[in-house]
Amino acid sequence: MKKIIITSLISLMLVVNVSADTDGENNLSKKNSREVKDCFESVNRATFKFNQVLDGVIFEPVAKAYRVLPSPVRAGTGNALDNLSALVTIPNNILQGEFKKAGVNTGRFIVNTTVGIIGIFDVAEKIGFPEYEKEDYGQTLGVMGVGPGCYVVLPVLGPSTIRDTAGSFANIIGGDAWYNVTVANNTQHFSDFDYYASRASSGIDFRAKNIDSFENLEKNSMDFYASVRSLYLQDRQQKIANSNAIIQTQDDSDWEEIETQ
């Protein structure tokens, strides 16, 4: 029953999404990230404020405390969490037709989970298999040509789009092996707590790594909400393009018009 409801919800979101982005253009084209509509801006701004308060009360203090931990402890925690995220990256590599990456990521996961002691040590990198970019179901939908739809800010989880939110539901209907062995199925080895603790730790680890950048951005933004929205959408656009070549995701036409010399 739960699966039917979730599947129906995803279908509905994607249908709404198609209506919201009907220009027929693939989002991989050099479109300005601002072209993603902020259909629920007033609600989003309110949620954003709520998240900022939550961040100030919980996440930022915890992230600051986390930063006090010795560097090897933080590096080990980050590695173990990255290792778990491979369980979502690998199926998405396959769905995107990136079979070589899927193979390397699977090898990395096996080596790091065993020799690297539940992923604490990135042994695979040391033997010549560096980590690929993380992938998720939202990115896969993007690669398949599904437009981002409206921009949304989710409570606690932060910026997203209709497509990315729909994609993240795939994690809880079988798309994330870690969720399957912790929450979805009663196994003797793991509990729900393990899943939620790992998700919370990922958030704290990310927040701690970016604490200075966030502070700096907030201090120097005249409209912090708009800056975060722009950065999130640019980031997703680049991740879906799977390209390090900046020029592939940048629209140069506006630059070309500007003559100052």
Next chain:
Amino acid sequence: MKLKKFLIFTFIVINFIGINQSYSIEADVFVQSTVNRASEALNNEYSKEEKIEKLKQIASETVDINGIGYYTLGAYRKSISKNEINQYEILFEQYFLKSFSSRLAEYSNPEIEVVSKKKLNKNYTMVSSVLVGTEQRPEVKIDWRIYTKNPEKPLIRDLIIEGLSLARTQKEEFSSIIQSNDGDINALFSTLKEFIK
């Protein structure tokens, strides 16, 4: 006498060539030298105020502030009056220098290594670099959009940090401020004035 005339002629020719010879500066060399200047300015020997002043000086010499200002204004630059453009140019320069210098002044001795460059066309070259990681933060990729129309005076037009363009972010921020105020450009001017204070 002939020798004297010959020497004078030679001297004039050498000077003429010297005066008219143009020296183009390679974009990657320009970025590395700008980064080195900024690193020196961020040296811990200076107070925060001194750092900010030095950074402002570097920015006004190496960044195309007017160009970034026009880009940031987006389509609005075509619809506003000449007076408004002039007012915007003045406000944007003050805003940019304050924002740029206070963003960078937080860092101490950042180590940036230029890795490669790619010429996009005669007007633009992208220079790739990395901000070397420390215990507190991972390595960061930084790409520089260099305006090379005048090869003797390259200028920075954008910084793209891990694929995220600062100019584009600023453009979308400005656009949001204008749109939230029913397209009134004066709302942007008031916000800029507030920030500059």
